[in-house]
Amino acid sequence: MINNKNSLEKLPSDSLNNSSNITTISYRRLITYYLLHKKLICIALLALSSFSLVDAGMIYFVKPLIDQGLGKADSSTLQLGALLIIGIFLLRGLTSFTSNYAIAYVSSKVTYQIRQQAFNKLLYLPRAFFDNNSRGSLIAKLIYDSEQLSQSFASAVVVVIRESVIILVLLTMMFYNSWQLTLIFLVIAPIIALIINKVSKRFKIISRKLQTSMADVSQATEQAILNQQEIILLNTSGEISNKFEDINNHNRQQNMKLQATSAISNPVIQLIASFAIAAVLLLASNEQVLQQLSPGTFTLVLIAMGSLLKPLKQLSNINQYLQKGLTAADSMFSFLDEKEEHDSGTKQLLSQCSTITFKNLSFTYTGKSQPALKQFSLQVKGGTSVAFVGESGSGKSTLARLLLRLYQSPAQSIFINDIAIEKYNLASLRAQFAYVSQDIVLIDDTLANNIRFGCNRQVSNEEVEQAAFDANVTVFANELALGLNTQVGENGRSLSGGQRQRIAIARAILRDASIIILDEATSALDNHSEQHIQEAFTRLCKNKTLLVIAHKLSSIKNVDKIVVINQGELVEQGTHTELLAKAGYYRTMHTRDLS
Structure with missing residues (x-):
């Protein structure tokens, strides 16, 4: 197993294209489960968008606080700001709770529904199916894949909407206050998009391998439990332990590859963004530009640019969750599409056997x-x-x-x-x-x-x-x-x-x-x-x-x-x-x- 760990990375392009088509179909099919809860999803999205709007919008008050409250020593501006802070955080907390609870509820319902469908499918599959599939892999589908499918997808949706709205609000404020400084930051957007695309493909490959390794861990554990007596009597504990160590280590390696990809993408994106911030500071040092900027405006733009790093980081991580969810979806829907026992008979055997x-x-x-x-x-x-x-x-x-x-x-x-x-x-x-x-x-x-x-x-x-x-x-x-x-x-x-x-x-x-x-x-x-x-x-x-x-x-x-x-x-x-x-x-x- 360990020797073949790079096999997925060497798939021909037509296999990867076919895999991409399957993932697209699984994505559309997964959406149908969420559409059963349209009203609750709309409430969650509205609350999530409101949270992001309030969260990012707080930065806008930096400008009047500095220019009016501090620059002109206007105490009424500072007093109003104190009241606004309490109201903002109250609204922020309310929208956060509403969105998190609603999304968690929908996610749990989707997990419940898909897991129940998978369990029911399990009861009606032909005996030949179980001859060709290990119990460990089937247990992993019902427990691990069904959970990953909805949880990962829900987490991805939350991050995409929340961070996208935050980025949109921050860019709007920056552009409104100083379009010249904002253009510098926008130059790096295509570079960041390219990095995210590369990371996405890498996450997809590793997620599939991680899913397979989880099934191997489940199967090996189940076999050890079922055959514990024979293992002791035959004195093969060391041999079984070594085999499990290989499987367990392979699973660890896949997890580490996933974490390494995530870990390296974050500093790279932040490094690129830092060049944009440095360029803004250099441009602002120009005397002509400096005269056109108030302290509040400059501070707002600078804080907004710094605040962009966190949502960009979150968006770069989204593929880790999304690809794990879509990989699990491919696995679960493939299982749900397995043919059940052939039963086209219409006659009833009710009489005694002659x-x-x-x-x-x-x-x-x-x-x-x-x-x-x-x-x-x-x-x-x-x-x-x-x-x-x-x-x-x-x-x-x-x-x-x-x-x-x-x-x-x-x-x-x-x-x-x-x-x-x-x-x-x-x-x-x-x-x-x-x-x-x-x-x-x-x-x-x-x-x-x-x-x-x-x-x-x-x-x-x-x-x-x-x-x-x-x-x-x-x-x-x-x-x-x-x-x-x-x-x-x-x-x-x-x-x-x-x-x-x-x-x-x-x-x-x-x-x-x-x-x-x-x-x-x-x-x-x-x-x-x-x-x-x-x-x-x-x-x-x-x-x-x-x-x-x-x-x-x-x-x-x-x-x-x-x-x-x-x-x-x-x-x-x-x-x-x-x-x-x-x-x-x-x-x-x-x-x-x-x-």
Whole structure:
């Protein structure tokens, strides 16, 4: 990663132009979010302009205070000035609060809206998207990018309007009082504009690299947390720490480049401005010019010129905020434009399953050269139990994923009740399934609410308790102080693997779907618990279709049919007894399983 840190700086011109087009589109799209709050934005802009007008206009009173109040010893002018100072600062404070609060409110609403849209998008993306994108980068989008998008843009708008109005007011006062001296200062404007343009391009490049490095930091941190136990047991803490140090240092370097660009632009602009101020002083030293200037006028122009340095400095920094916001906008809008799960089906799967049919099903995962399934054909009668066995990677779990449409199978290759599954509405299709995988996902809630989770109907406490009993959850729940009301922690961290699987099985029992898929669902259970579970499914799977994916052949002896898969192909099928009698692939697996 560190070796490629300059790659963005060497992009061809057409790539940079394309990037510029994307940024322009993102900018226009971002504006639509702010236009939803037009009234509040108008109030903020009016207050912000008033603040700048008052802030810069204070300098105008320098001239009468010096020429009238001090030069002519006019006490009434000084007294009036004292009252004006209080009024000016009162108005200044009021407009400052109004503009800052209104802009902060709009910015927070935009962040909220975009982050919510991104989270909702996350829930409807196809499974293949998550295969190609790390969780760390996705978390960074929702947390870092969404915040940068609105906050940076709002900060940029505030600075642009506030400082531009201040500059305009100061230049107007200078030009009105001495156009000759003002022209000298205006000569440097094109030079400053050129510097700001160069700095802007530099900020854009670095902001993109900084965004990528933040995603890398998030991903590395997440992986360290998830794999902390393995890291300790394998004694790889030093190796992981060194890798994170490289990533962390790369992130630091990008931040420093951003800060260095900002830091060097400020003194350069101020140095150029200092030449203009020096020229004004030299011109004012001319006796002819000096006679035309009053002390108040000269002081006003000089203070105004000095006051111009701060807004010019702020405007030179604006690109740092603006480019970070636009880079985040490009990232977020690209994510929001990702295609959701394909769901063009219009039919509703509401009746019981009578048949599940696979017809010449072939499937290859994106990025893989070897197909996971090859010309797989099978018919499963509704109300029967079928077990799929084979070596790891043979394609068993792929069948379940395709049946659930987590991945899209070729059209007209999988049928339920003689209708291709792509013709069914996704929600109605999945409502007919209860899926228990080997990777159990639990929510940070009670045992009872985890059993209820995903049930598409109102469930009574009695039903939850019965499902817990049937799945052998009550055996360990009764030993807990709060029973089924016990909190399980993040993803059930307070539970063992077997306990977590029993909760998932209880969830499937309560769902009462017509098709039940068990993907290594009993792999973490001891023999005693597994026996209870098998008995429960025997009772509850009457008139339901049960599909079992298993490595432990001892758990599938009583199913109606066993389907043996090897390297994506169906090689044998039959009952346990029939397959043993064939003395084929299944018997070899069974013999090895017993040894």
